[in-house]
Amino acid sequence: MSDRLRVACVQMSSRADKAANIERAEQLVARAAATGADVVVLPEKWNAIGGIDTLHEAAEPLEGGESVRALADWAGRHSVTIVGGSITERREGREKLSNTCVVLDPDGRLAAVYRKIHLFDVEVGGKVYRESEAEEAGDEAVVAQAEGWPVGLTVCYDLRFPELFRVLALEGAELVTVPSNFTLATGRDHWHVLLRARAIENQVFVAAAAQVGEVRPGRPSYGRSLVADPWGIVLCEAPDEETVVTAELDGARLRRIRRDLPSLASRRPETYGRLAPR
Numbered sequence: 001m002s003d004r005l006r007v008a009c010v011q012m013s014s015r016a017d018k019a020a021n022i023e024r025a026e027q028l029v030a031r032a033a034a035t036g037a038d039v040v041v042l043p044e045k046w047n048a049i050g051g052i053d054t055l056h057e058a059a060e061p062l063e064g065g066e067s068v069r070a071l072a073d074w075a076g077r078h079s080v081t082i083v084g085g086s087i088t089e090r091r092e093g094r095e096k097l098s099n100t101c102v103v104l105d106p107d108g109r110l111a112a113v114y115r116k117i118h119l120f121d122v123e124v125g126g127k128v129y130r131e132s133e134a135e136e137a138g139d140e141a142v143v144a145q146a147e148g149w150p151v152g153l154t155v156c157y158d159l160r161f162p163e164l165f166r167v168l169a170l171e172g173a174e175l176v177t178v179p180s181n182f183t184l185a186t187g188r189d190h191w192h193v194l195l196r197a198r199a200i201e202n203q204v205f206v207a208a209a210a211q212v213g214e215v216r217p218g219r220p221s222y223g224r225s226l227v228a229d230p231w232g233i234v235l236c237e238a239p240d241e242e243t244v245v246t247a248e249l250d251g252a253r254l255r256r257i258r259r260d261l262p263s264l265a266s267r268r269p270e271t272y273g274r275l276a277p278r
Contacts, residue, residue: 003251005149007039007175008032009209009225010085011238011245014043015216016050018058022070028244033078035246038147040078041209042085043225044156044181045099049215052134059090059097062113068102076108081146085179085209086116086155088135096136101153101179103144112144114153118161125185127219131157143171149251152176152204159194159208162201163275169202169264174254178208181215187222196232203230203258205249212240230257 010028014021025046032040047067048058062068067087075082082104089100099116115138119131141164142153152168152175159178168176176198182191191208199206205227212223225238227247235247258264 002148005039005147005175005249005251006035006037006246007041007205007207007227007249008035008037008244008246009207009227009238010040010042010046011210011212011223011225011241011243012043012046013213013215013242014046014049014211016048016054016058018048021047022067024242026070026074028242029074029082030078032244032246033080035244037080037246039081039083039151039207041083041177041207042179043209043211044086044179045088045211046085046179047087049181049211055088055097055134059088061090061092062100062102062110068110071102071104072108072110075104075106079106081105081111083144083146083151083153083177083179089115094136097134098138099131099135099155101155103146103151103153112142112153114138114142114155115140116155116158117141117164118157120157125183127183129183141167141171143168143173146175149249150174154178156180156182159198162198165198165202165204169204173202173204174251175205175207175249176202178206179210180208181211182222184220184222187224191222191224192226192234195226196228196234199228199230200232201263203254203261203264205229205254207247210238212238212242230254
């Protein structure tokens, strides 16, 4: 494992046109690879965003699906690990879709699969969002491997659930990825503070790749993709446009922080019985 890992976050303005989104993502992944990135993170639903009909039309299986094939090609072509944001996955024998993050290794092989656990069923900014109308929740936390670094996988709304991030940290994650499509209304007040808090309390790096702009009419996305270190310092942040931002992660710094401020080691799980009542 190298003590250094270069991570790039791709920020997009995806819409309903799947072919156009894939073409644009290819360009941005190439730009990210050109910065020397070892790991490239895409945003949530980078290949298609829209209502229920759009999601069903764009949905694909992992095996043989055009979006996963594209990710595998880009990973192999550029010799990078790709955390493929999320796509809408169609699974055999299931009525509802999954919001699924895949990880492709530098040889283009499927290395990990995570299905979004927490579905965004809220009313905010005068808009109603009901992910559960089209999608079903995942049920497993996943830690992948990228260039020898353990990487915890999450998607967007998962950011609001510190239990998941703590589970990932306890399972060894040193970097947690957060591909997102945060609303403008919530992003303005919550995006930075939540990402920095998850990094600080779990003493991990956090890489959040986001959608930006009006990806759906009347439903603008916040953007501001960023990477934060285990002290909560923002190492890079995107402007309000489609772009790529890159940061170098220092494993030695993470270990120093965990050694000098040993909050993970100071946990007292025997007192936490009420955390997850059944």
